[in-house]
Structures are given as C-alpha cells and as structure tokens.
Amino acid sequence: MIRYLIAAASVAGAVLVGCGGSSPGPVACADLKNTTLAGATVLSATAVPAGSFDAPAQGLIPAQTLAGMPAFCRVVAQATPSSDSNIGIEVWIPAAGWNQKYMQVGTLAYAGFYQYGPMASALKRGYAIASTDTGHALAVPDLAAWAAGHPEKIVDWGWRAHKITTDFAKLVIAKHTAMGSKFSYFLGASNGGREGFMAAQRFPQDFDGYIIDGPANNWNRLSAGWVNTEQAQFTNAASTFGQNKLPAIQAAALAQCDAADGVTDGIVNDPRSCNFNAQALLCTGAETDACLTAPQIASLNRVLDGPRSPSTGKRVFPGYEPHGVNTPDWVSYISGPSLFGVLNSDGLLGNGWFGDFVRGTGAPLNFDFTTINFDIDVAAAISTKIGNESIASIVDAGGTDFSGVKSRGAKIILTTGWGDPVVPPRYVIEYYESVVAGPAFNNNIGAARDTFRLFMIPGGGHLAGPGAMGASGIGNPFGNPSTVKDAQHDVISALEAWVETGAAPDVIVGAKYNNDDPAQGVKLSRPLCVYPGLPKYKGSGNTSDAASFTCVDGPRGAYLN
Template identity: 40%
Template sequence: MSASPAMVRAPGRVGPRRRASTPRALLALLAFITLPAKADDACRALAGVALAHAKVESAMVQPGADFPAKGDRLAAHAGAHCAVRVVSHPTADSDIHFELWLPPADAWNGKYLQKGSGGWGGEVYTYALVTPLNRGYATAVTDDGHVADGTAGFTVGHPQKIRDFGYRAIHETSVLSRRLIAAYYRRAQSQAYFVGCSDGGREALMQAQRFPGDFDGIVAGAPAARWSRLMTAFVANARRLDDAPLPVSKLAAIQKASLASCDALDGIRDGIVDDPRRCRFDPASIQCKGGDSNDCLTAEQVATVRALYAGPMDPVTGARIHPGLEPGMEDDGGSWRLWILGGEQRKFGFSNFADLVYQGRGWDPAGRDIHRDLVAAQEREAPYLDAFNPDLRAFRAHGGKLLLFHGWGDAAVPPRGTIEYVQDVGNFMGRHGEPANLDDFARLFMVPGMGHCWGGPGATSFGNEEVPPPGLPQDADHDIVMALDRWVTEGKAPEQLVATRTAEAVDSPARTRLLCKYPQVARNGRCVAAGNPP
C-alpha cells in the first residue's frame, strides 16, 4: 500500500525532512570526463542485446544525478552509472517498463538488488535506486506494467495487466536485468536481493512464493499480502465511518487516552505502546457524560472506534475479514489522520472494487453487501494479487533468506496480518516435514512507534527508508538491507537491529531503540522472551 503511486512518497513521517542539496555539477562533470571510454561503449552495446519479448529502449552512461528534497523525500545524489531502460511485452496486452542502473565495473560489488513498488505502482521511481547504486549494487525498479494515475483504472478490460501488477512485472524485471548484468560485466551476479515495503512488501512475498529461485534474500516490509481481504476491510471501514462519522478533532483525545492506558505496560512512559496486543484500552472510558466535545466520544463514536480496533467482520460467516488497527498512534499524521479519516483507505478500496474486481460495472459504493464484495474479491483478484501462501519450502530449499518488518502503528496495513502470516508459514512447514522454527531462513521484526513503512513517534530508521537520513549509522547492525546481505553472504542471521531517530528528523529528541526478532521484545537494552500476550 501507499498513499501515492510510488510507495516512497507515502506520508508516514511526522513532518518533512528536507535537506539542502550541495551543488554537484562540477563533480558530476569531472566524473563524466574521467569515465573510461570502454565503459561508455559497453553501456551503449546493451542496446543490441537480444531479449525475449523485450527491448532495450536506451542505454547510456550517466555522470551522476541530483535528487532535490521534495515533500518527505531527502536530497540525494546518485553516482555515475550506466542507465538502461527496458520495455517488456510478455503478452500482447503487457507493457512493462523498468530501469536498470549499473555502477562502473570497479565499483560493482558483484550483486543485484531490485526495489519494489507501492500503491498501484505505475511509475519507474528511480529515486529508490540511489542508495543501492551508491553501495555498489546493480539495481532496478519497474512500473509494474502501467502508467500511474492513483487508481486501479488500468485494470479495466485488461486482465493481463492485473497479472503484470500482481507478480509478472517483478519477475520479468528480475530475469531481464540479470541477462543485462551478465552482458555488461561479462559475469553473472553473485547474489540477488529484493527489497520492498507496502505493495512492495506484497511483491516481495510473491517472489518468495511464486519464483523462489529469483532472489537469494528478500526484505518484505509492511506487506499488503492478503490484498483481497485488506481492500474489503478498507471498504467496510469507510462504510462504518459513513454511518457513524468520527471527527478528526477527536483523535487527540483518543490517542491521549490509549497512551494513558497502555504506554507504561513495558515499564517506560515514552509516548509509545511497545506491544499493542497487551493493551486493553476501551474507548468507552472517554464517552461523553455532559455533552459532546473534542475531549470525549459519543456512544456512536465509541462503537466506531471499537470496530476499527477489532477489524471488520463478515456478516454471513462471522469471521474477521482482516485484523484491525492498533492503539497508540491514532493522532499521528501518517496514521489514522491520513488512512482512516483522511480517505486513503476509502480511495484504495473503492477503486479496487469499482475498477479491478467489478471492472467498471455492477458495484455500488453506497452498497452494504460486504460479504458479496469479499467473495467477489477472492474470486477475481486473490489468485493474482494475494501473497499469503504459507508454502515457502522451495524458497527455503533454494537457500533464500527472508526478513520481514512491520510498524505497530501502521494504519494502512494493520500489523497483525504479518504476524498471522509468519505463524501460518511455521504451521505449514511443521505439517509438511519441515522445521516449524523459521529462524534458519525467515525472521520478523516488529517496530513500536512506527507507522506505514517508516515515520511515527518512535525510532524508525533502520535501513527501511529509501535514502537513510544523514548521520545515521549504516552497517548490518543498523540497516536491515545490509543485515540481509550479511546473512546471505556470511551466514550471520540478525538477532536484533538498532533503530535510530535523529533529533532534527521531527520535532522531538533523538532516540534509539532495539528491534528484536519476533516474538522477543526489548527490555532494559536486551531482547527477551515476550511470553504470550493476554
């Protein structure tokens, strides 16, 4: 998920973090002048590489590129590289574009890293390639097979584009990029990694499930894995709010009360709920007694907040459609304010059903048959978009390593869904003769105080952002992508990560926090067994 076609632009930080960009024109010119002619020739030669159902549209050496600060995006500079643009047509209705950046041969670390998309995709978002390129990776990103307009309109009348978005564009980019890497460097990559969050996290899990040999290591952040159910939950939440509106002005009172009830459960009052599953906050505790105001909730609003925490139910089967939201970050700018009351869930859910599921006909946004919608979604989109298959035996046999992370304050993709997936994988493996303990190939890190993919009141920088904030440590103890690389190449599995937050990132003090391998939690600077939540 994302609040925009490109996941990296999704609001989720509390306020922007802008940096002035140092002029680099002279350095870029010098880098371009000193690039050996043979590198330029080798880059241009990629235009002649024969690719199955695909074509290299352009291949040229770029001296370097500045990415100015924009919105919540940090200023960044990409080093010199060979930029390759490719279009692939695996079907007559497919139009998959991707861009591959190749560092100079003497700067290449011998590895390939592919980035995931976000939201509905639809953009070759090259900003996501800056950090891996500068670290020496050959790196690529795709538009998922269509042009972005913020909706699922591209799917109407185009069943192959649904498949492209669901899984095929990522696989095509991987296969073709590796072919071009071998042509450029005259040798194959030693390792291949995939890194994505939100829809990119869904894509990450899809790779492990459908194409287990594509990547040696995968980072799946906040994966929108059970897409069909998540979109149904979005619509159910929107209709609940239509029936019993919740004013934005009430969010501060809700968060204040939930923190008062649950913040100190881990022994520290720091404005963060460490494990919301232990929280027993009841919004009825602030129900209005002497008239409505912003400091209290009406009886109808109490019911709405309870429903949002619980997650919507299928009125026919009585089963929960998708896990609900967690307490503690209701008033955060990238949490309920954006996704619940700001309309992002509504936008995604309504377009999903009107365009993708019902193909522009037969769906009433004001309708109330949520069971019908769920059944239709599971029939018409789940086979191509859902990435909740617990069978990771082939990925494990390939030697693949999987790192997952999820923010406890995520209001876009509620976090308990990821915990459920990891548990399902363990149960499946155990039933099929595999070790039920996933530690040898898969680990999950839950992040207190973090919203969707990044941002929030906690320490939330651990290599999960497209470009790391300046001044933060960049090593395998502080960066989840580098931790993955170390696990794959050195066999050292991450037991914990250190998340950091700079004082200037948002209007609050700097802090660090230990992130522990689930189900452990941090206590007094150590990761310890959490026990079962009540």
C-alpha cells in the same frame, strides 16, 4: 558459495558467443540500445555522469533531483508479454565500484511509477538495481482505473512484470559487465512486500534474500479492511470522528497501555498486552475534541476490530492499533481527509480493488463503498477467473509454503510497525505464524527463524511514516535511513551478513530522529527484537537509549485473549 557458482555459470552461458565459447567482454552502455533480452527491449541506454541526477516527473509525482549520485548506466526497457501489456523497466548499473550484487525494488500501492528514491539509495551502496512501473502509468484519483476491463494488465501488476524485470535485469547487467551477480536481493514495502512474497513463492530460485516491510500480500482481505475503515466512519455523518479527535484517542490509549511495558515514553512495546477501552472517551456533556460520542466510539471500535462477516460475525481481517493515531499517516489513511478529495486513503485503495479489479465497474470519487459486502465481494475475487487463475490468486501472495526459499538457503527479514495504518500489524504476525505452521517448518519456530525472521517495530508507522514515535530508522530505503551502516543498525547490512556469512540478526537497533530528520540527530534508539522477542527496560539507564533495554521472550500470536 555453491549457489553463486551455479548462478554465475548460467549467466555466463547467456553472454558467451562463438564456437570456442569465449566471452565478448563488457558491452558499452550506449551499445545496449535495441537489445532484446528475456522478452524486454532496451529503448534507451545512457551513461549518466556522477553528481546530481534529475529523475523525470511521473504523472502527479514531480521531477526530483537526486544528489550525490555515482556515475551509472541507465537502461530503460519495455516488455509486451501480451497485446495489452506495456511494462516499463529501469535498470541502473554502477559505472565503477559495483559490488557484484543485484537489488530489485518493489512498487507502492497500484504502482504506475518507478521507485527512483530507493533506487538511488541502493546505487550509492554499490548495487545494480531495477524497478518497474508494472505496465501502466499512475492513475488519479482512481488509482486502479487501468485494471477495469484489462485482465492482462492485472496479471502484469500481480506478478508478471516483476518476473520479467528480474530476468531482464540480470541478463542486461551480465551483458554490460561481462559477469554475473554474486547475490540477488529483493527490497519491498507495502505492495512491494506483496511482490517480494510473490517472488519467494512462485520463483524462489530468483533471489538470495528479501527485505519486506509492512507487506500487503493478502490484497483481497486487506481491501476489506480498508473499506471497513471507510464504512465505519463515513456511512453516516454521526459516526465520523475526524482528525481533531485523534490527540484525545491517542492520549487515552497511552494512558491505559503505555506503562504496561515498564516505561512511560509514548511507545507501547506490545499492544497485544493491553485491551484499549474506547468507552473511556465517551462525552458526558457537550461534544468537544476531547471526547467521542457513542456513534463515534462505535466507529472507532470497528476500525480497531477489523471487518467482520455479515453472515457469521467472524473477523475477516485484523484491525488497527490506537496508540499512535495522532500522525499525518493516520489522518491520510484512516480518519481523513486524504489526497484527491477522497474520504480516506485506505478507502481509496479498497474501492479500487473491489470496483476496478473485482467488479470491473470502476471506482471513481462517487463510488458507493456502502455496497461492498465482506462476504459477497471477497468471495467474488476468489471465484472470478483470468485464464485458469482467480483474480485473488494472481494478486495475493499469502501462501504458507516456503520450502523453495528454504531449500535454496535464501533468507527473509520481515519488519512491520505496530502503528501501521495501512497493513494491520496483527495481520503480519498472523501471517508469519501461518508460515511457521506451514509445510516448510511444521510449526517449529526455531527452524523457521533459520530462514525467515520477523521484527516488530514498537510505535513504527507505514513505511516509517512521519510523526510516529517508534525507532523505525533501520536503513530501509522506503523509510528512515540508518546513520550507522552495520548489521546491528542497518537492515540491508543485516541481510547481507545473514546471506553472505551466515550471521543471522537477533536484534536490529532502530533510531527515531529529531523532527524525523537524521541531520538533526537521534532522539531515541530502541532494540528491535526477533519475534516473538520484546524489548524490556533493564530498570536503569536512559530510556531513550537502546542500551537500556534487552530483548526477552514474548508471547506468540496476533491476539492474546
């Protein structure tokens, strides 16, 4: 409450005018046009009526109709903190029923577009919400083409666009409503998770709570992991295992590991507890889709192991898990083929980092990914400077000191799917453990959980992607929704309860929907346990029902042996 009073007082000071300090009252939506706040200027301010809202096309992202929208004030703004900056910002403010809370939505991949879907979801919950394109339009097929030769745009994407968005949004909301937000939250997944951690580390005073899923917050080393999947499979044709092999790989992994958690259900609760042996897939005769050749097994093992230093042999970054590979996301991101005619999407992301950001030469479709060296190029990102900072430090948010978040009393809920083919789940555990060991918590996981909690999602994919078996429907607007809006089933409600009432979440019950469609009902539910807890079958009851499971203490660490 003290935090809210201080925040409200500072915002009120920004909107008071006159010698007596009296408030001018709310400013009508249309009258916000041409207003400049926090370095951003309002280009348009439109009162949007309730009903369907037609969100505009954004490059290759088609226009979309968002149904069931409440009336809101749509503010479109622009910020130019440098001569090479062109940061776009959108803020949506409910016309009625505002819950006096602000939510900022992170971006995906190399950004260049607004997150209209998550914005609509939050608006329907009563939030005022903002999103940014981070200063450029979506580039295709080289998603990071805008970065080559444009250091100020790298700074905008790295952190500056979101800080300006935060400051501008809070002020324009206060100007329109004549009141401040009681609570401010950040919602981010993938690159948006990186942005959330960047805000927490650089500007811990800005937000009261964070929901972060599958965070790409160590972009430099993660890019090595992405390129590793590309080099492993596509350096020579003999190593390419392709999507036709994925059913066999998944079946073999489940045959070896599924029963280890006490239930044979297509979900491995803790992949760390079982070391998959890909050699079981070796073809003994003619090659078929049911087996792998020796070069293909070597390729798969490299994908699962992660990139290693060519000089020391040490792992640069964790690899991926084999138990849920037969999904559209694994096809797109790892095995290929992917969008835009590239070999795989992970490679597309990694090529953009090393080609556009680090080397500055560009990363077109014919980019030679075989030249990327996990010693030289990873180090180059650390040594190459923009002003007084390295490219890696401008972009990466892998810091371990969360003292600012802790002292503010802010809270973080971090979630990650064990089947994520973009951000390796073992990295997320590795990172969380590094924060626990950091100066804010001094290796006291109990103290860390007072501020920062991790929930692993067995069988969950990236952004709760399609086809994954896990119960990842927990209400994150980037993934599957929750059909029950309470703190036990819905991650936003859980964060609100923790921040606003002090009720920390120990369990969030996730849902897997029939055909990934909530309208078709729940196929299975499963408790997601606060790390290092694990769901364990009680020994009786429906294995598709979360009530048949309990959370038990599990081991700590990304690797158990």
